[in-house]
Amino acid sequence: GESVGLHLPTLSVQEGDNSIINCAYSNSASDYFIWYKQESGKGPQFIIDIRSNMDKRQGQRVTVLLNKTVKHLSLQIAATQPGDSAVYFCAENMGSNYQLIWGAGTKLIIKP
Amino acid sequence: GAVVSQHPSRVICKSGTSVKIECRSLDFQATTMFWYRQFPKQSLMLMATSNEGSKATYEQGVEKDKFLINHASLTLSTLTVTSAHPEDSSFYICSAREQGAQPQHFGDGTRLSIL
Numbered sequence: 001g002e003s004v005g006l007h008l009p010t011l012s013v014q015e016g017d018n019s020i021i022n023c024a025y026s027n028s029a030s031d032y033f034i035w036y037k038q039e040s041g042k043g044p045q046f047i048i049d050i051r052s053n054m055d056k057r058q059g060q061r062v063t064v065l066l067n068k069t070v071k072h073l074s075l076q077i078a079a080t081q082p083g084d085s086a087v088y089f090c091a092e093n094m095g096s097n098y099q100l101i102w103g104a105g106t107k108l109i110i111k112p
Numbered sequence: 113g114a115v116v117s118q119h120p121s122r123v124i125c126k127s128g129t130s131v132k133i134e135c136r137s138l139d140f141q142a143t144t145m146f147w148y149r150q151f152p153k154q155s156l157m158l159m160a161t162s163n164e165g166s167k168a169t170y171e172q173g174v175e176k177d178k179f180l181i182n183h184a185s186l187t188l189s190t191l192t193v194t195s196a197h198p199e200d201s202s203f204y205i206c207s208a209r210e211q212g213a214q215p216q217h218f219g220d221g222t223r224l225s226i227l
Contacts, residue, residue, distance in 0.1 A: 042220050
């Protein structure tokens with residue numbers, strides 16, 4: 001069968017609208033979560049992080065929400081701009097080894 | 113702050129060549145660096161964790177003799193792909209983490225193409 005990884009989930013958003021990118025994480029013991037943005041041909045760029053003792057954290061035009069009950073993480077981007085076009089990855093970490101467990105990624109497309 | 117520089121950005125070479133990729137933390141000391149491989153339209157796959165002054169820890173299925181890692185200083189780790197073959201063609205990315213701190217900061221990757 002076809003690998004899920006060959007087709008990134010895609011989110012198309014009108015320029016100026018808000019974007020919400022969702023992520024289901026795997027380990028209920030994870031205590032640190034990060035969102036990265038990866039543009040084509042580049043490495044991941046840190047956007048925002050949140051620890052498990054928080055439900056919400058805001059940055060510039062971005063908000064991360066954490067729902068530990070259902071192991072769900074979301075990234076909200078306000079007033080989406082063409083420069084926000086990229087693949088967005090969530091990642092989780094547990095404990096002190098600092099290794100990240102990566103989500104599959106979501107490709108964000110901005111419609112003019 | 114927290115800039116990670118990776119060099120070279122692109123390599124094209126013949127099969128059998130060994131290729132060295134450098135990862136430098138420019139404005140912080142990185143006790144731990146990570147090496148990833150990424151296939152098109154997929155997530156990052158951790159290859160190994162590199163700790164300064166000690167042997168790297170490789171993930172299952174990653175050949176340590178094929179992918180040599182050296183982390184000789186707090187600002188530099190290198191990945192050498194030995195006797196590279198076409199199946200080693202990929203996008204290799206490093207990241208670095210300051211001691212006791214999160215998150216990992218990433219370099220811009222190296223596109224390796226083996227002919």
